Amino acid sequence: MSADLQDKYKKIYRYCYLRVKNRETAEDITQETFLRFIEHPEYKGLDKELQLLYTIAGNLCLDHFRSQSPDELPEDIPDRNADGDKLVDDISLHDALNKLPAEDRELILLRYINNEPLSVISAIYGISRFALSRKLKRILSALRNELGKEGTV
Amino acid sequence: MNNKEREALERAFDIPEPEKCNEFIEELLKKENTKKRRGIVLFQRMPAVLRYSLAACLVIAVIGIIGNIGNLTDTDKYRDKEPASVNSETTTYTPEEESTTETTSAPSQDSYITTISTVSGGNANTTLTTVKGSDIKNTVTSTAKVTGRSVRTSTVHGRTSHPVRTTAAKTTKKPSGIVTTAKAARTSPARTTIVTTIARNNVTTDTPSIPTIPTSPSGIEPAGTSGDHTVEPPVRYDIKGRIYTEDQLSNNKGTEGPPVTDGDVPPSLDNMIRHSDLILLAEVDEVIFTKINGKLTTQENVTIMEPYYGDMNYYERISVYADGGYMPMSEYRPDVDPNGTYYEPGGNTTIAKEGDYYIYFLVKDKNSEAYRLFDGTDNSKFVYRNGMYYCVGRGRDSVSLQELRDRINDLK
Numbered sequence: 001m002s003a004d005l006q007d008k009y010k011k012i013y014r015y016c017y018l019r020v021k022n023r024e025t026a027e028d029i030t031q032e033t034f035l036r037f038i039e040h041p042e043y044k045g046l047d048k049e050l051q052l053l054y055t056i057a058g059n060l061c062l063d064h065f066r067s068q069s070p071d072e073l074p075e076d077i078p079d080r081n082a083d084g085d086k087l088v089d090d091i092s093l094h095d096a097l098n099k100l101p102a103e104d105r106e107l108i109l110l111r112y113i114n115n116e117p118l119s120v121i122s123a124i125y126g127i128s129r130f131a132l133s134r135k136l137k138r139i140l141s142a143l144r145n146e147l148g149k150e151g152t153v
Numbered sequence: 154m155n156n157k158e159r160e161a162l163e164r165a166f167d168i169p170e171p172e173k174c175n176e177f178i179e180e181l182l183k184k185e186n187t188k189k190r191r192g193i194v195l196f197q198r199m200p201a202v203l204r205y206s207l208a209a210c211l212v213i214a215v216i217g218i219i220g221n222i223g224n225l226t227d228t229d230k231y232r233d234k235e236p237a238s239v240n241s242e243t244t245t246y247t248p249e250e251e252s253t254t255e256t257t258s259a260p261s262q263d264s265y266i267t268t269i270s271t272v273s274g275g276n277a278n279t280t281l282t283t284v285k286g287s288d289i290k291n292t293v294t295s296t297a298k299v300t301g302r303s304v305r306t307s308t309v310h311g312r313t314s315h316p317v318r319t320t321a322a323k324t325t326k327k328p329s330g331i332v333t334t335a336k337a338a339r340t341s342p343a344r345t346t347i348v349t350t351i352a353r354n355n356v357t358t359d360t361p362s363i364p365t366i367p368t369s370p371s372g373i374e375p376a377g378t379s380g381d382h383t384v385e386p387p388v389r390y391d392i393k394g395r396i397y398t399e400d401q402l403s404n405n406k407g408t409e410g411p412p413v414t415d416g417d418v419p420p421s422l423d424n425m426i427r428h429s430d431l432i433l434l435a436e437v438d439e440v441i442f443t444k445i446n447g448k449l450t451t452q453e454n455v456t457i458m459e460p461y462y463g464d465m466n467y468y469e470r471i472s473v474y475a476d477g478g479y480m481p482m483s484e485y486r487p488d489v490d491p492n493g494t495y496y497e498p499g500g501n502t503t504i505a506k507e508g509d510y511y512i513y514f515l516v517k518d519k520n521s522e523a524y525r526l527f528d529g530t531d532n533s534k535f536v537y538r539n540g541m542y543y544c545v546g547r548g549r550d551s552v553s554l555q556e557l558r559d560r561i562n563d564l565k
Contacts, residue, residue, distance in 0.1 A: 079453055
């Protein structure tokens with residue numbers, strides 16, 4: 001149970017981090033998400049309703065942005081040059097990912113990093129699994145085009 | 154995508170590891186355990202009078218259930234009543250020497266029957282429980298001798314439902330003519346699960362997520378404002394057979410198919426508010442697949458629950474056109490499968506269901522009395538979830554009814 005929870009925690013944390021770009025804020029939102037989740041009327045157990053977790057996390061991220069003043073910048077913007085061992089490929093991929101629209105980045109993270117099933121993601125975004133599958137294909141194709149070499153992603 | 158590629162993606166996202174994960178999970182688990190115990194603690198903390206009253210109520214309920222068992226013997230009284238819908242789930246466990254069949258049936262929307270049949274040695278025991286709403290109405294246990302491979306144990310009829318005949322390895326329902334059979338392999342350990350859902354007369358037991366629908370700003374339902382402005386579609390298409398999409402058909406031809414339009418920039422909420430002819434909250438009454446001016450269209454006939462902008466009133470009915478829909482393959486590509494159905498999403502990837510509630514942003518159709526979705530796609534529809542309305546097309550955009558009213562006041 002604990003390992004499973006840890007996995008869920010990390011998934012929600014990654015999802016939040018992708019949006020707020022700040023480790024501490026992402027972790028605060030993740031914890032708030034879980035606390036709200038167990039108090040939620042639809043809550044049935046910590047092992048269920050992953051989709052609900054994402055929804056709560058998404059709403060909390062939106063609340064966070066609303067509460068921020070426009071000129072407030074994230075404190076720890078990741079510095080990719082700090083890691084000298086990083087491969088050129090990774091940097092290119094990082095740039096290519098950053099060029100994607102925010103929602104497309106989220107979809108890639110949910111599907112390929114968090115390994116969420118299509119059914120969960122499609123429910124979060126309110127689109128059909130068929131449309132989601134096509135969208136993912138299109139995003140991957142855009143990434144490939146951006147990288148200029150087939151087969152990297 | 155292989156593991157190497159996933160790792161590359163993970164590195165590219167460059168997300169640092171969380172630091173407080175383990176501490177928080179420990180606290181969370183403690184909190185959850187406290188929550189689970191809260192129910193018991195609540196009972197213990199109740200005043201003695203209340204506790205004894207509650208216990209007395211439970212005893213009365215149990216006596217009532219036992220007292221009603223005798224009524225179950227009247228087997229023919231309910232034989233002719235047809236169920237509107239029957240949902241049946243059968244689980245069969247068959248170890249070598251004995252077998253158990255558990256059947257749950259829902260003869261009507263608010264009641265169900267659970268039948269547990271156990272075959273052990275030469276005896277078959279059947280326990281039947283009928284539940285209506287949250288109250289247990291009847292429970293009966295009967296025993297019959299095993300005769301042969303398929304053992305009929307007893308015929309039990311509930312007061313509030315329809316005849317359900319249960320055997321150890323066979324479940325038969327009458328008079329609907331529906332037979333569900335779970336064949337038990339007696340010679341080896343096996344577990345079989347059969348789930349059958351049969352809906353009669355197109356009655357479904359799904360309960361849609363229904364928002365709190367406002368009646369009118371004053372809270373009083375306006376009288377005499379109902380009007381039917383729906384239009385008759387030129388043709389109605391049914392969904393039958395296998396569903397084909399353009400992608401599938403294109404693959405058959407070996408081409409890449411049409412360009413994907415998902416990347417089009419959707420209209421913003423403010424833009425839709427500024428340029429819509431009608432903005433309203435409506436309940437979907439009917440979904441029709443048709444063709445308008447040569448284009449596949451989904452026509453939603455809706456009842457207005459609350460108009461926010463435009464010249465429509467409460468409870469008037471209108472037709473809404475959305476791009477895309479279904480049509481018979483016999484008309485589109487009879488060479489592939491004349492019995493199938495072709496589906497064209499057309500940006501309207503989520504087909505509405507009867508009973509759904511949406512906020513619609515609509516523009517007047519040029520050629521008829523109907524209205525069209527603002528951009529023809531799901532981006533112009535908002536669905537209710539967790540207290541907010543979310544854009545069906547984009548998911549992330551959300552608005553509350555109050556925010557919507559405020560924006561309309563600002564922009565219109």
